[in-house]
Amino acid sequence: xxxxxxxxxxxxxxxxxxxxxxxxxxxxxxxxxxxxxxxxxxxxxxxxxxxxxxxxxxxxxxxxxxxxxxxxxxxxxxxxxxxxxxxxxxxxxxxxxxxxxxxxxxxxxxxxxxxxxxxxxxxxxxxxxxxxxxxxxxxxxxxxxxxxxxxxxxxxxxxxxxxxxxxxxxxxxxxxxxxxxxxxxxxxxxxxxxxxxxxxxxxxxxxxxxxxxxxxxxxxxxxxxxxxxxxxxxxxxxxxxxxxxxxxxxxxxxxxxxxxxxxxxxxxxxxxxxxxxxxxxxxxxxxxxxxx
Amino acid sequence: xxxxxxxxxxxxxxxxxxxxxxxxxxxxxxxxxxxxxxxxxxxxxxxxxxxxxxxxxxxxxxxxxxxxxxxxxxxxxxxxxxxxxxxxxxxxxxxxxxxxxxxxxxxxxxxxxxxxxxxxxxxxxxxxxxxxxxxxxxxxxxxxxxxxxxxxxxxxxxxxxxxxxxxxxxxxxxxxxxxxxxxxxxxxxxxxxxxxxxxxxxxxxxxxxxxxxxxxxxxxxxxxxxxxxxxxxxxxxxxxxxxxxxxxxxxxxxxxxxxxxxxxxxxxxxxxxxxxxxxxxxxxxxxxxxxxxxxxxxxxxxxxxxxxxxxxxxxxxxxxxxxxxxxxxxxxxxxxxxxxxxxxxxxxxxxxxxxxxxxxxxxxxxxxxxxxxxxxxxxxxxxxxxxxxxxxxxx
Numbered sequence: 001x002x003x004x005x006x007x008x009x010x011x012x013x014x015x016x017x018x019x020x021x022x023x024x025x026x027x028x029x030x031x032x033x034x035x036x037x038x039x040x041x042x043x044x045x046x047x048x049x050x051x052x053x054x055x056x057x058x059x060x061x062x063x064x065x066x067x068x069x070x071x072x073x074x075x076x077x078x079x080x081x082x083x084x085x086x087x088x089x090x091x092x093x094x095x096x097x098x099x100x101x102x103x104x105x106x107x108x109x110x111x112x113x114x115x116x117x118x119x120x121x122x123x124x125x126x127x128x129x130x131x132x133x134x135x136x137x138x139x140x141x142x143x144x145x146x147x148x149x150x151x152x153x154x155x156x157x158x159x160x161x162x163x164x165x166x167x168x169x170x171x172x173x174x175x176x177x178x179x180x181x182x183x184x185x186x187x188x189x190x191x192x193x194x195x196x197x198x199x200x201x202x203x204x205x206x207x208x209x210x211x212x213x214x215x216x217x218x219x220x221x222x223x224x225x226x227x228x229x230x231x232x233x234x235x236x237x238x239x240x241x242x243x244x245x246x247x248x249x250x251x252x253x254x255x256x257x258x259x260x261x262x263x264x265x266x267x268x269x270x271x272x273x274x275x276x277x278x279x280x281x282x283x284x285x286x287x288x289x290x291x292x
Numbered sequence: 293x294x295x296x297x298x299x300x301x302x303x304x305x306x307x308x309x310x311x312x313x314x315x316x317x318x319x320x321x322x323x324x325x326x327x328x329x330x331x332x333x334x335x336x337x338x339x340x341x342x343x344x345x346x347x348x349x350x351x352x353x354x355x356x357x358x359x360x361x362x363x364x365x366x367x368x369x370x371x372x373x374x375x376x377x378x379x380x381x382x383x384x385x386x387x388x389x390x391x392x393x394x395x396x397x398x399x400x401x402x403x404x405x406x407x408x409x410x411x412x413x414x415x416x417x418x419x420x421x422x423x424x425x426x427x428x429x430x431x432x433x434x435x436x437x438x439x440x441x442x443x444x445x446x447x448x449x450x451x452x453x454x455x456x457x458x459x460x461x462x463x464x465x466x467x468x469x470x471x472x473x474x475x476x477x478x479x480x481x482x483x484x485x486x487x488x489x490x491x492x493x494x495x496x497x498x499x500x501x502x503x504x505x506x507x508x509x510x511x512x513x514x515x516x517x518x519x520x521x522x523x524x525x526x527x528x529x530x531x532x533x534x535x536x537x538x539x540x541x542x543x544x545x546x547x548x549x550x551x552x553x554x555x556x557x558x559x560x561x562x563x564x565x566x567x568x569x570x571x572x573x574x575x576x577x578x579x580x581x582x583x584x585x586x587x588x589x590x591x592x593x594x595x596x597x598x599x600x601x602x603x604x605x606x607x608x609x610x611x612x613x614x615x616x617x618x619x620x621x622x623x624x625x626x627x628x629x630x631x632x633x634x635x636x637x638x639x640x641x642x643x644x645x646x647x648x649x650x651x652x653x654x655x656x657x658x659x660x661x662x663x664x665x666x667x668x669x670x671x672x673x674x675x676x677x678x679x680x681x682x683x684x685x686x687x
Contacts, residue, residue: 027622075521101492101522102414103451109419110450125621137591139621139652154567156619159651160674163619180566182416209567212416235570238555238577239586242385246551246566246588248521249416254434276578277571278674 002174003149003194003201004092004118005068007132012037012060012090013051014081015072022048024072024096024137031140033133036064057088068092070126070135075099078122079108086117093185094135095121102248105183112185119185123247125155125177136177138162146171148284149195151188152207153178153214153249157235157277161207164281173201180247182211188218196226203229203288205280206271208262210236211250215262219269229287232266233274234259293518294342295532298397300514303529307487309480310510314399316340323373326398327366334401337361337372339381341391342537344515349383351375352390359383359393362401369398394536402510407500408467409433409444410481412488420448421488423455423481425463429500455485473507480509491529492522541604548600550589557582558612559681560605562598564589564623571674572617579678581685584611593623599635606639613644615681617674618651625649625657636666644669644684648677 011028015021016038025048029035037052037060044055054060057069069090073081078097085093093112100122112119120127126136130143142159144166152158158177165172176191178184188206195201204226208215215234222230237259239245241252252258266273272290274283301311315326327335339346339359346359357375373396382390407429415422426444428436436443445466447459460478464470469477488496497515504510523530535543545552551566559576563569566588573583585608589601605614618628632647648671649657661668669684671677 023622076524099521101525102494102519103421103489103492103522106414106420106451137622142651152567154565156563156565156621157567157571159619159621160568160571163650182414183419207567209570214416217417233571235567235574238573238583239570240553240555243553243586244520245553245570245586248519250566250570254437276675277568277575278678 001198001200002129002132003191003198004174004176005127005129005133005135009068009092009133010034010036010064010066011068011070011135012039012057012064012066013070013072014039014057014085016040016048016051016053017043017046018072021072024070025051027137028070028134031134033135036066057084057090061088061090066090068135069094071095071097073097075101079104082108082119083111086111086115090117092118092135093120094124094126095119095185096124096126096136098123100181102181102183105181109183109185120176121179121185123181124179124184125158127174127176129174130172138175138177142166143175144171146173147200147202148172149191149198149201149204150175150207151178151191151204152176153180153209153247154207154235158207160277161205161233161280165205165284168281168285170281170284173198180249182249188214189221192218192221192226196228201228203231203284205284206230206232207280208232208234209247209250210239210245210252210259211257213257216265219265219271222271223269229272229291231272231274231280231283231287233277233280233283234262234266235277293520293523293533294537295516296340296342296395296534297338297514298340298395299532300516301511303487303491303516304511304514307483309483309487310508311514312400312402312510312512314397316395317373317398318395319377320370320374323396323398324366324370327363327369330398330400332400334362334364335369336399336401337363337369337376338397338399339376339393340395340397341381341386341393342534343383343385343391345383345385346381349381349386352380352382354379391537402502402512403505404502405505406503408503409436410484410498410501412484412493412496414494415448418448421451421485422446422448423485425467427467433499449485451489454489455482469503471507473503473509476507476509492519492526493517494519541607545587545604548597550587550597550601550604552604553586554608555583555585556610557584558610558685560584560608560611560614562587562589562601562605562614562616564591564593564618568617568619572615575674575678576615576681579682581682584608591623593618593628593631595631595634598628598631599638602635602639611643612685613646613681615677616645616647617677618649620649620651620653620657624653625651626653626660629657629660632668633660633664633666636668641666644681646671646677646681646684648672648674
C-alpha cells in the first residue's frame with residue numbers, strides 16, 4: 001500500500017520556474033511521478049517540458065486535479081505558499097525550502113492541523129514511495145520497493161540508511177524526510193500511526209538527531225501503540241551543546257535534546273538502536289529478527 | 293543570533309519593558325563618569341559577553357575579578373572597569389578560552405525585594421511559544437527544572453493573539469504578585485511576548501526578574517537571542533550582531549556558504565548534509581579518534597566551496613587527517629571528485645586525505661580519484677572510511 005503518496009498521486013510544483021523547481025520537477029517526472037502542473041504567480045500560461053504553469057494553486061488544481069505539491073519557493077514566501085496549497089485543497093505538501101522563519105511555521109502549523117493536511121517539512125528532502133511516486137530531491141535509484149517504512153529528520157543520512165536497507169534486500173514502502181527545522185509539519189508519531197496501519201510496511205526505520213524531544217515522544221508512542229519492529233539511529237552523539245549543527249532544529253539547549261537521552265528512551269521502548277551510522281541496515285534486520 | 297545584555301535592554305526599553313538606568317562604558321574613565329551620572333550609592337558593573345555565568349566567572353589576567361561586581365565609589369568603578377575591559381572573562385559557559393570583554397554595563401543599584409525568573413522560548417513539543425516563570429529567580433533555571441519542576445509555571449500563547457490577561461493573572465497567583473503589581477506585570481509580560489514575536493526571537497530570558505520593595509517589576513538581567521532564519525526581515529536587529537563574539541572560522545565558513553563548527557579533535561570532516569556530517573563525527577569517535585569539526589558543504593559542493601572548505605579545515609593546527617564523506621543525491625560524485633582533486637592540487641595536501649563517495653555517478657567519481665595525481669585514500673562504506681582515516685593518523 002505505502003503511505004501518503006502512490007502511483008495515482010498528482011503533483012504540482014510551486015516555484016516550478018525557478019532553477020531548483022525546474023530541475024527537480026524533471027527529476028520527479030523522470031522517476032515516474034505524475035507531475036501535472038506548476039505554479040509561479042505571474043507566469044501562468046507558460047510550460048516546462050509541456051507541464052502547464054499556472055498563476056495560482058487553485059487554478060492548477062481545477063485544471064488537473066492535483067492533490068499534492070512540492071514547494072521550491074524562497075524561504076520568505078514559503079509559509080504563504082503552504083497556506084495557498086492548503087486553501088486549494090491539496091492533501092500532501094512537501095515543503096523543500098530551508099531557512100523558513102520558525103514563527104511563520106507556528107502559524108502555518110495550526111492551520112495545517114485544523115485542515116488535516118499532511119505537511120512534510122520545511123527544510124526537507126521530500127518523500128518517496130519507491131516504484132510509484134517521488135516528491136522531492138532524493139536520488140530515486142537507491143530505493144527499492146519493499147517493506148521498510150523510513151522516517152528521518154535528515155537528507156543525505158536518510159539516503160545512507162535507504163542504501164543500507166536496500167543492500168540488505170529489504171526495500172522501502174515509503175520514505176519520508178521530516179525536515180531539519182525545530183517545527184515541522186509531520187512528526188514521527190504521525191508517521192508511526194500510518195506505518196503501523198499500512199499493509200506493505202513490515203518494519204520501521206527512524207533516523208533522528210539531537211535537539212527537541214521528538215524521538216522521546218515517538219519512543220513512548222511505540223511502547224504503547226506499535227507492534228511492528230522498529231529500528232533507529234540518532235546522529236549527533238559527538239555534537240557539542242548549544243551549537244546549531246547545520247539544521248536549525250539540531251541544537252542541544254538547556255541540557256535537553258542530547259543523543260544519549262534519545263537513545264535511552266528508544267531502547268527503553270524496545271527499539272533496536274544502531275550504535276554506528278554504518279549499522280543502520282543491520283539494525284533493521286535485528287529488529288525484524290527479534291519480533292519474528 | 294545572540295546579542296549583549298545592553299542591547300537586549302535597549303530593546304526592552306523600546307518595548308516599554310522596565311529596566312534600571314544604565315550606561316555602556318568602553319573605558320575606565322567612561323565607567324567612572326557613568327558612576328557619577330547614575331548617582332546611586334551602589335552601582336553594578338557587568339562585563340558584556342555573549343555568555344552567562346558572568347557573576348561567578350573570573351578574569352584570566354586579573355585573578356579574583358569577577359564578571360559582575362557592585363561598587364561604591366567612582367574610583368572603584370574605574371578600577372573594576374579597568375580589570376575587565378580588554379581582558380578575558382572565563383565563565384562556566386565560555387569554556388577555558390573565555391571571552392574578551394570589550395564593554396561593560398554600569399547600572400544603578402536597586403532595592404530588591406524578590407528575585408523571580410521569566411523566560412520565553414519556543415516549545416517544540418507543543419509548537420507554540422511559551423512564557424515560563426518561577427519564584428526561583430537568580431539561580432540556574434535548569435537546576436529548578438530538574439529539582440523542583442512544579443515551581444516553573446508555563447503559559448503558551450498564539451503569536452498572532454499574544455498573551456492574554458487571564459494568563460497573566462494565573463501566573464501572578466503562582467508568583468505571589470498581588471495588588472497594583474498585577475497590572476504592571478500584565479503590561480510587562482505582554483510587552484515581552486510582543487517583542488518575542490515582532491523581533492523573531494528564539495529566546496527571551498530575564499533572570500533575575502526583580503520585584504522592588506515598591507512593587508515595581510524590573511528586568512535586572514536581559515538575555516535575548518534571535519531566529520537566524522528570520523534576520524533577513526529584521527534589519528535593525530541584524531545590526532546588533534557582534535562578530536568578535538563568534539568563532540572567526542565559523543563566520544568565514546558561513547560566508548562561503550558552508551556550515552562549519554570547530555571542535556577540538558584531530559580528524560577533519562567534509563560532508564554533504566548535516567545529519568550525515570554529524571554521523572561522520574560520530575563514527576570517527578566510535579573508531580577511537582576525535583573529530584576536529586562539523587562541516588556541511590551542502591548540495592552545491594563546487595570547486596570553489598570545496599577549496600575554501602579544505603583551506604578552513606587545514607588551518608586548524610590540530611588536524612592530522614581529512615575525511616571526505618559524500619553521498620551524492622543531486623550532487624554527482626564525479627563533480628565532487630573533480631572538485632576534490634582540483635582543490636587538493638591548489639592547496640597541496642601534506643596530511644592523509646581519505647575520500648568515501650557513494651551515490652550518483654559513484655563509479656566515475658572513484659575512477660577520477662584513482663587516476664588523479666593527488667594521493668587519495670579511497671574508501672567504500674562508512675566503516676571502511678572511518679577505519680582508514682583513523683589508521684592514517686596512527687602511522
